[in-house]
Amino acid sequence: MSLAGRELILGVTGSIAAYKAVYLLRELTRLGAAVTVCLTEHARAFVGPLTFRTLSGRPVLTDLFDPQSPDAVEHVALAERAHAVVVAPATANLLAKAAHGIADDFLTTLLLAARGPVVIAPAMDGGMWEHPAVRANVATLRARGVTVLEPDAGALASGLSGRGRFPEVDAVIEALERALVPARDLAGDRVLVTAGPTREPIDPVRYISNRSSGKMGYGLAAAALRRGAEVTLISGPTALTPPPGAVFVPVQTAEEMREAVLQHLPPATIVIKAAAVADYRAKQAAASKIKGKRDLTLELTPNPDILAEVAARRTGAFIVGFAAETHDVAAHARAKLEGKGIDLLVANDVSQRGIGFDAEDNEVLLLDRWGGTRALPRMPKTEVADAILSHIVALRAGAPAKKTHA
Ligand code: CTP
Numbered sequence: 351m352s353l354a355g356r357e358l359i360l361g362v363t364g365s366i367a368a369y370k371a372v373y374l375l376r377e378l379t380r381l382g383a384a385v386t387v388c389l390t391e392h393a394r395a396f397v398g399p400l401t402f403r404t405l406s407g408r409p410v411l412t413d414l415f416d417p418q419s420p421d422a423v424e425h426v427a428l429a430e431r432a433h434a435v436v437v438a439p440a441t442a443n444l445l446a447k448a449a450h451g452i453a454d455d456f457l458t459t460l461l462l463a464a465r466g467p468v469v470i471a472p473a474m475d476g477g478m479w480e481h482p483a484v485r486a487n488v489a490t491l492r493a494r495g496v497t498v499l500e501p502d503a504g505a506l507a508s509g510l511s512g513r514g515r516f517p518e519v520d521a522v523i524e525a526l527e528r529a530l531v532p533a534r535d536l537a538g539d540r541v542l543v544t545a546g547p548t549r550e551p552i553d554p555v556r557y558i559s560n561r562s563s564g565k566m567g568y569g570l571a572a573a574a575l576r577r578g579a580e581v582t583l584i585s586g587p588t589a590l591t592p593p594p595g596a597v598f599v600p601v602q603t604a605e606e607m608r609e610a611v612l613q614h615l616p617p618a619t620i621v622i623k624a625a626a627v628a629d630y631r632a633k634q635a636a637a638s639k640i641k642g643k644r645d646l647t648l649e650l651t652p653n654p655d656i657l658a659e660v661a662a663r664r665t666g667a668f669i670v671g672f673a674a675e676t677h678d679v680a681a682h683a684r685a686k687l688e689g690k691g692i693d694l695l696v697a698n699d700v701s702q703r704g705i706g707f708d709a710e711d712n713e714v715l716l717l718d719r720w721g722g723t724r725a726l727p728r729m730p731k732t733e734v735a736d737a738i739l740s741h742i743v744a745l746r747a748g749a750p751a752k753k754t755h756a
Contacts, residue, residue, distance in 0.1 A: 354382030361437035361457040363444045364392020366507040367473035367516035388457045429463035439473035439516045449487035467529035469497045473516035475508045492732045493590045495572040537578030542618040543571045546586035548604045550631035553640045563708040564588030567624035569735035584610045604653035622670040623657045661691040670694045676701040
């Protein structure tokens with residue numbers, strides 16, 4: 351993989367780590383990339399444009415509305431042509447603006463104009479990286495297919511220590527190379543993904559549901575799109591925005607999800623059931639709001655097992671299920687894989703903090719029907735998504751007997 355001949359935009363924001371962007375720029379140009387640097391107003395307070403201009407050999411973009419700046423429209427065209435945009439370092443403010451599509455300066459305008467991949471290397475102080483607002487913005491960006499690197503842990507400029515340090519220059523370059531050369535290994539595939547929880551009504555205002563956020567499924571849909579697949583995303587209620595380009599089918603209940611899945615199943619070549627389908631629903635949902643403070647007995651009835659039904663139809667699609675386990679993960683997962691008759695099971699241990707349900711990261715075991723087991727290390731769900739897809743591609747390539755034995 352090479353950066354030679356690549357047209358890149360390097361956005362730099364107002365973090366004390368802005369000086370590290372100088373090293374990044376030097377390395378990018380050394381690797382042969384043509385780089386246009388865009389500094390936010392605050393970045394200029396940390397490192398002057400002259401350094402970047404000298405190293406990039408190009409004028410530095412500083413402010414969209416500066417009457418001195420060259421034709422802004424031309425530079426938006428540059429963003430459209432750029433092979434990738436990398437923002438390093440990115441402040442919490444930049445993450446917030448990018449997540450919400452705010453374009454109030456040159457860099458954020460370029461981010462909206464960019465057609466290629468976007469890689470963001472955050473750097474910030476203290477507990478900011480952990481703040482729920484920042485976590486939500488990072489999740490939004492990742493669900494949209496933006497690569498947001500994890501900052502490094504260690505000493506911070508304020509004297510505090512924590513996660514917030516600008517990642518190593520090599521890590522930024524590696525992420526950029528990966529984003530620039532996305533494997534188009536799913537071109538021609540039609541991927542059906544289910545995501546999120548389902549909601550099973552008890553009465554008109556109450557429901558049974560679970561803690562699924564939908565991040566894993568949305569991450570898979572975005573990754574499959576990047577890799578060239580046509581994607582249908584069938585999702586229960588989540589707070590996420592579906593990745594652009596996916597056919598999006600919102601549903602509420604398991605029965606609605608079942609119907610949508612069966613309807614979209616025939617052309618699918620890969621089915622990934624990341625949804626946390628509620629196992630039970632109220633046998634009889636009340637037509638009006640249940641009143642009173644008395645004991646209430648709710649009769650539940652099992653929902654249809656959509657995954658097992660899909661597998662039983664033997665359409666020839668590669669079928670992937672998910673399992674949430676709290677103990678003896680591998681043994682339970684193997685039994686589930688065989689019980690449902692699917693090709694691959696992605697199992698996670700939901701008893702561990704910080705992974706699985708409603709978390710940003712995941713750490714999963716991949717068990718396949720041919721007896722293989724692979725443990726993936728803990729990583730952001732966006733990366734888990736790509737690792738799962740790579741595993742599917744590898745299994746398909748190495749398992750030509752699958753169709754006859756399905
Ligand atoms: N699934 C489904 N339809 C259901 C229940 C689950 O399609 N009614 C799918 C999920 O999308 C997921 C997998 O099956 O891919 C999870 O299997 P399940 O048997 O529900 O696993 P757990 O919830 O972990 O089950 P258990 O309580 O038996 O451990």
